[in-house]
Amino acid sequence: MINQRIKTYATKYMNRQEIFGTEDVIPLWIADMDLPGAPAITRALIERAEHNVWGYTAIPEAYYQAFIDWQQRRNGVRYDLSLMSYADNLVQAIQLTLGALLTPGDKVIVQPPVYHPFFKTVANNDLVQVNSALIEQDGYYRMDFDHLAKSVRDAKALILCNPHNPVGRNWSEAELTKLVDLCVASDVLILSDEIHSDLIHRGSFTPMQKLNQSHVITFNSTGKSFNTAGLQGGYVIFPNKDMKQAYEDYAASHGRIGANCFNIFSNIAAYNESEDWFDDTLKLIGDNIDYVTDRIHRQIPRIKLRAPEATYLMWLDFSDYGLSDKELLQRCAKAGVGLGPGEWFGQGGQQHMRLNAATEKELLEEALDRLVKEFA
Incomplete structure (x- = not known):
């Protein structure tokens, strides 16, 4: 799925250089999923496309x-x-x-x-x-x-x-x-x-x-x-x-x-037609959120994180590191992880980053490995 998204002009990949100064980052910044879509939606789109x-x-x-x-x-x-x-x-x-x-x-x-x-x-x-x-x-x-x-x-x-x-x-x-x-x-x-x-x-x-x-x-x-x-x-x-x-x-x-x-x-x-798919996907997202929360609490406790009550977005507080927003973005990019800069979100967003957990588990594992190496 990840490699396929690179080929479809996905914004999270196309804009890496502009935002992070490098394309060598795992993009977890924009709010869409890296997960297979609902089969009923795929069928409906194919049927409509074939109408020609x-x-x-x-x-x-x-x-x-x-x-x-x-x-x-x-x-x-x-x-x-x-x-x-x-x-x-x-x-x-x-x-x-x-x-x-x-x-x-x-x-x-x-x-x-x-x-x-x-x-x-x-x-x-x-x-x-x-x-x-x-x-x-x-x-x-x-x-x-x-x-x-x-x-x-x-x-x-x-x-x-x-x-x-x-x-x-x-x-x-x-x-x-x-x-x-x-x-x-x-x-x-x-x-x-x-x-x-x-x-x-x-x-x-x-x-x-x-x-x-x-x-x-x-x-x-x-x-x-x-x-x-x-x-x-x-x-x-x-x-x-x-x-x-x-x-x-x-x-x-x-x-x-x-x-x-x-x-x-x-x-x-x-x-x-896709309620069962949604319920399964919501559980998968919940498991991903639990995984990220556990690893950060155990391995990078200086990053403050409270698991979200809703959404698939996680709000990470890096203020303990004393970095400016520019320095924080550069450190995350150096680690090879593209997170959403907190300063984008206005007052109170400084020294924070937003992480999208609606992606494949193996990608989250690699991203967390990189963050641990850089910030632990």
């Missing part, structure tokens, strides 16, 4: 219904199909939503360290980013509700990463309820990115629209759960039809013209 015409494609109800049924089974939430819209990808959808519903100069709250493309969705709409940084204690992160209570007073929206990338929190229902209460009281929209919501290792996932129907816009896709990021496509679920229409009008005026003809079929196959 790949023209403009409408979005059928079946595309949305597959997602609705999956969420009902997995998370006990029932979405209204009439309030759902298509997304080419979730970052673009968040940016379009902000552009459609907010006015330049409005304030948008983010919670760093957090998925860094959020920052561009704010800046690209001439909005004002307000950082409400997470509070960290012994590798465990929580929301700063005192700061949030002040920030929501003059904000228009908050972008939530639920579950959180990169720190791996699966936010509890109590935490999310408190956040909803603060935002509703100040009429702040919550844009909830739930792309990692299937990848839960501890506890159960709480969809934001299970808690609130008036102030939450949900974004989701098969991108992480079924490793379909290269196929694009996703879902946006709005609180009401006016917001949905505003989004669709704005998206159409900014170049969105239709669906990826392959994504339609891959998503339906994922949600309707």
